[in-house]
Amino acid sequence: MDFRIRHLTVLLLFLIGKVSASEDVRFFSVETGPEDTARPRGDNFLSGPVTVTVNVQQSVSRIGSHFIGVNIDTGTVKDNWISLNFSSKKVLSMAQALAPTYFRLGGTYADAATYDFSGGYSHTSVDHDAELGLTGVITPFNMTAKQWVAVSEFTRAVGWDMIMDLNALKRNADGTWNPDNARQLLQFSADRGYRIAGFQLGNEYDYYQPTFNITVSPPQLAKDIIALKNVLSEFPNYYSAFVIGPEVVHDFRFYVWGFLISGASNVVRAATFHQYYFFGLHAKLEWFTDVKRMDGLAGTIDQMFEATRAINPNFPVWLSETSSAYGGGAANISDRFVAGFLWLDKLGVCALKGVETVLRQDFYGGNYALIDYYLNPNPDFWLTVLYKRIVHGPVFSVTGRKDIRVYSACANTDSFSPGSLAVYILNPNNYSVTFDLPQFKSQPRYVYSLTAGDEDGLLSKFMALNGKKLELVDDKLPELLGQLVPSGGVTTAPYSYTFVVFHQAAVSICREF
Ligand SMILES: *[C@@H]1O[C@H](CO)[C@@H](O)[C@H](O)[C@H]1NC(C)=O
Ligand SMILES: *[C@@H]1O[C@H](CO)[C@@H](O)[C@H](O)[C@H]1NC(C)=O
Ligand SMILES: *[C@@H]1O[C@H](CO)[C@@H](O)[C@H](O)[C@H]1NC(C)=O
Ligand SMILES: *[C@@H]1O[C@H](CO)[C@@H](O)[C@H](O)[C@H]1NC(C)=O
Ligand SMILES: *[C@@H]1O[C@H](CO)[C@@H](O)[C@H](O)[C@H]1NC(C)=O
Numbered sequence: 001m002d003f004r005i006r007h008l009t010v011l012l013l014f015l016i017g018k019v020s021a022s023e024d025v026r027f028f029s030v031e032t033g034p035e036d037t038a039r040p041r042g043d044n045f046l047s048g049p050v051t052v053t054v055n056v057q058q059s060v061s062r063i064g065s066h067f068i069g070v071n072i073d074t075g076t077v078k079d080n081w082i083s084l085n086f087s088s089k090k091v092l093s094m095a096q097a098l099a100p101t102y103f104r105l106g107g108t109y110a111d112a113a114t115y116d117f118s119g120g121y122s123h124t125s126v127d128h129d130a131e132l133g134l135t136g137v138i139t140p141f142n143m144t145a146k147q148w149v150a151v152s153e154f155t156r157a158v159g160w161d162m163i164m165d166l167n168a169l170k171r172n173a174d175g176t177w178n179p180d181n182a183r184q185l186l187q188f189s190a191d192r193g194y195r196i197a198g199f200q201l202g203n204e205y206d207y208y209q210p211t212f213n214i215t216v217s218p219p220q221l222a223k224d225i226i227a228l229k230n231v232l233s234e235f236p237n238y239y240s241a242f243v244i245g246p247e248v249v250h251d252f253r254f255y256v257w258g259f260l261i262s263g264a265s266n267v268v269r270a271a272t273f274h275q276y277y278f279f280g281l282h283a284k285l286e287w288f289t290d291v292k293r294m295d296g297l298a299g300t301i302d303q304m305f306e307a308t309r310a311i312n313p314n315f316p317v318w319l320s321e322t323s324s325a326y327g328g329g330a331a332n333i334s335d336r337f338v339a340g341f342l343w344l345d346k347l348g349v350c351a352l353k354g355v356e357t358v359l360r361q362d363f364y365g366g367n368y369a370l371i372d373y374y375l376n377p378n379p380d381f382w383l384t385v386l387y388k389r390i391v392h393g394p395v396f397s398v399t400g401r402k403d404i405r406v407y408s409a410c411a412n413t414d415s416f417s418p419g420s421l422a423v424y425i426l427n428p429n430n431y432s433v434t435f436d437l438p439q440f441k442s443q444p445r446y447v448y449s450l451t452a453g454d455e456d457g458l459l460s461k462f463m464a465l466n467g468k469k470l471e472l473v474d475d476k477l478p479e480l481l482g483q484l485v486p487s488g489g490v491t492t493a494p495y496s497y498t499f500v501v502f503h504q505a506a507v508s509i510c511r512e513f
Pocket of ligand 2: 114116
């Protein structure tokens with residue numbers, strides 16, 4: 001999904017009657033009135049600790065080292081990377097802090113790109129998009145060698161594993177995918193020794209009709225992805241690269257099933273889908289702390305699993321493009337402290353449901369990026385780094401309460417001793433909540449309390465860790481240390497999220513994985 005043009009396109013198509021209001025429910029925003037909210041009222045909810053029990057006897061799924069990844073939208077290439085400076089020390093530090101990770105270069109503009117390396121390395125064709133927003137249609141553009149070299153060298157330097165979204169709309173007269181231009185990119189990359197972990201073909205097929213006025217059926221797309229796998233096998237460098245698909249954003253059940261059953265299940269590494277909670281342009285601050293909206297994601301994931309499990313109960317599912325709000329995120333909300341509630345909850349829900357990988361839209365670009373246009377970290381950058389450092393391995397189910405969210409998994413053994421347990425808690429309420437964790441009451445623990453970084457509160461551009469505002473120091477990340485607390489319960493501040501690591505929990509499942 002392109003972060004700027006998507007909403008313009010939808011808006012335009014809507015105005016000219018190409019998209020009906022009902023079709024737009026693909027974005028499944030939950031419209032709740034002020035009286036219809038999960039936010040509890042009354043003192044009985046506000047007083048008294050919540051008892052939390054973690055079922056450490058049995059894990060429900062597992063978080064791998066590549067659980068969280070990042071996207072950069074292909075539209076950013078079209079705009080010649082906007083202000084993204086791949087040589088910036090700040091950018092390099094922040095990107096390295098996210099490694100190991102998948103990095104997907106993809107989106108609506110992937111299907112508008114031609115790889116034009118004819119100009120060679122020094123070729124520049126900065127084609128700034130004067131037409132953007134005027135017609136609302138996706139216009140073709142050329143990705144130059146210089147642009148491709150820049151991102152490929154960067155990816156290599158920071159240790160990211162790239163997933164390249166290739167143009168699926170290069171088609172022959174008979175409707176089959178034409179791989180000629182993709183071969184040029186592969187040859188160019190192979191000649192330079194670029195490692196590319198995986199590939200995709202196109203973006204959001206179930207939305208091609210309104211975006212491109214064409215339809216690609218699930219069986220056709222399955223043929224295309226098999227053709228792509230065959231093309232990759234022509235290149236020793238990419239012979240073992242994986243392919244993923246079908247990148248749906250709406251038709252989670254039928255399209256995915258039709259794609260997999262038509263032969264794609266033999267070649268794709270994972271079935272992929274996209275998800276956003278609502279449209280950024282109209283988003284309201286309170287939607288970002290609304291547990292009812294958070295709850296919507298589980299149903300979407302269930303639909304994906306319904307399709308994949310009909311093929312194979314263990315087929316991996318990836319959420320390969322996701323953020324708070326589509327249309328580039330909500331201006332001045334999706335890049336603020338408050339955005340972390342939907343993001344952390346999404347990570348918790350995906351971990352619990354067994355979604356293997358979650359690719360954040362996006363690292364850079366739009367309002368929902370982890371780093372801003374001045375190349376400084378947004379609050380969700382810190383949250384993502386902390387999550388990667390703290391949480392890893394088997395995932396456990398947890399009891400909680402309606403107005404708060406609690407998740408648990410093993411603690412990352414890169415940072416903590418084997419057997420350590422992580423619990424993470426979202427308090428999206430304007431009151432403080434205290435937790436009893438009877439299993440761990442007498443144990444020491446490291447607490448990472450994350451609150452708004454300044455007086456702007458939920459709309460703060462900053463995040464504080466245990467009361468200290470997080471900022472880069474000399475273009476590097478500061479130490480991100482937990483506070484050692486000897487025993488007791490856990491009290492969470494209003495509007496906060498908290499990681500707690502019980503480093504002496506000696507959970508056997510967390511020792512052995
Ligand atoms: C990009 O970053 C490098 C390294 O900090 C710097 O030398 C260069 O001037 C920057 N480029 C731009 C266009 O800001
Ligand atoms: C892309 O490059 C090709 C070959 O160099 C050129 O013919 C074409 O006009 C370019 N297209 C755009 C949209 O710039
Ligand atoms: C969409 O495609 C159809 C069939 O190819 C064509 O007749 C129609 O004019 C196209 N619509 C637009 C808006 O381009
Ligand atoms: C976001 O904040 C900037 C800077 O304060 C302001 O210029 C802009 O109008 C705001 N955008 C919206 C949609 O509120
Ligand atoms: C908390 O939110 C409720 C409902 O939105 C409101 O009535 C109450 O005044 C708020 N309390 C504080 C301390 O802000």
